[in-house]
Amino acid sequence: MKNTILGFTFIIATALVISCTSKTEEPTTTFDLVTAKAEIEEANENFMALVAAGDSVGLANAYTSDAKFMSAGAPSVVGRANIQSAMAGIVNSGITKVDLRLENVYGTKDLIAEEGELSLFVGDKEVAIEKYLVLWKKEDGKWKLFRDIFNSNLPVE
Amino acid sequence: MKNTILGFTFIIATALVISCTSKTEEPTTTFDLVTAKAEIEEANENFMALVAAGDSVGLANAYTSDAKFMSAGAPSVVGRANIQSAMAGIVNSGITKVDLRLENVYGTKDLIAEEGELSLFVGDKEVAIEKYLVLWKKEDGKWKLFRDIFNSNLPVE
Numbered sequence: 069m070k071n072t073i074l075g076f077t078f079i080i081a082t083a084l085v086i087s088c089t090s091k092t093e094e095p096t097t098t099f100d101l102v103t104a105k106a107e108i109e110e111a112n113e114n115f116m117a118l119v120a121a122g123d124s125v126g127l128a129n130a131y132t133s134d135a136k137f138m139s140a141g142a143p144s145v146v147g148r149a150n151i152q153s154a155m156a157g158i159v160n161s162g163i164t165k166v167d168l169r170l171e172n173v174y175g176t177k178d179l180i181a182e183e184g185e186l187s188l189f190v191g192d193k194e195v196a197i198e199k200y201l202v203l204w205k206k207e208d209g210k211w212k213l214f215r216d217i218f219n220s221n222l223p224v225e
Numbered sequence: 226m227k228n229t230i231l232g233f234t235f236i237i238a239t240a241l242v243i244s245c246t247s248k249t250e251e252p253t254t255t256f257d258l259v260t261a262k263a264e265i266e267e268a269n270e271n272f273m274a275l276v277a278a279g280d281s282v283g284l285a286n287a288y289t290s291d292a293k294f295m296s297a298g299a300p301s302v303v304g305r306a307n308i309q310s311a312m313a314g315i316v317n318s319g320i321t322k323v324d325l326r327l328e329n330v331y332g333t334k335d336l337i338a339e340e341g342e343l344s345l346f347v348g349d350k351e352v353a354i355e356k357y358l359v360l361w362k363k364e365d366g367k368w369k370l371f372r373d374i375f376n377s378n379l380p381v382e
């Protein structure tokens with residue numbers, strides 16, 4: 069009888085150990101916003117280099133496949149193929165450089181919101197100063213622009 | 226001897242039960258994006274009612290104390306007092322109605338990103354169609370606008 073109870077108690081204890089262990093084996097959150105900010109800054113450096121190179125294919129690939137490019141003066145441009153056309157339009161319009169100035173990031177491993185300001189250049193001439201919000205998501209292990217909206221800081225002429 | 230083992234095993238089992246229980250007593254995440262979406266929709270209804278009432282104080286209180294209102298044609302307006310002035314400017318400009326059309330929400334209990342489209346009206350006339358991104362944060366237990374950026378869907382005339 070005691071052996072039975074002992075065995076039974078042991079089975080329960082073992083079950084509890086397995087139960088507890090399985091709980092602590094859940095993947096721990098290694099997300100760290102400081103690291104994410106550095107990764108977003110790196111992604112911005114890459115974006116600026118692609119604009120300087122006039123690489124609309126590379127720019128389109130900086131966006132998620134289901135991204136929205138929310139530029140002023142037109143409805144949102146949805147999806148990578150359409151965004152590539154929009155990027156080709158921008159680099160063909162004479163824009164030679166974008167200067168992205170990240171101010172803050174917020175969020176989690178699943179979604180980062182970035183706010184900042186940017187300047188557009190034609191040659192050495194600064195032709196626009198804008199504020200922006202970008203939502204970033206990871207696609208294929210890389211942070212990509214999921215939503216990208218901006219507007220001018222300057223009064224309409 | 227068996228009694229000792231039995232008792233010892235029982236203590237371990239009890240300890241494991243307490244250990245497991247204490248783990249499951251950690252505050253569970255009750256966040257649910259469907260509920261949050263409904264809460265944001267309610268906050269938008271409130272915002273639309275405040276615009277219709279021309280209530281710039283109420284509108285400023287819909288923003289967090291550290292909010293940024295990122296309107297086109299000017300730098301960001303930062304903080305509730307400045308946002309109240311901006312809201313007074315909008316309601317005094319003749320805008321009688323805003324129609325907010327939420328499309329999607331993303332995020333967590335700490336930060337919601339909303340995307341949508343809006344129309345502005347002067348009387349019965351729709352004078353602007355814009356897309357927007359809003360970051361929402363809870364302040365005093367209520368969702369408030371933390372970042373608010375939008376731009377026109379229409380080409381510059």
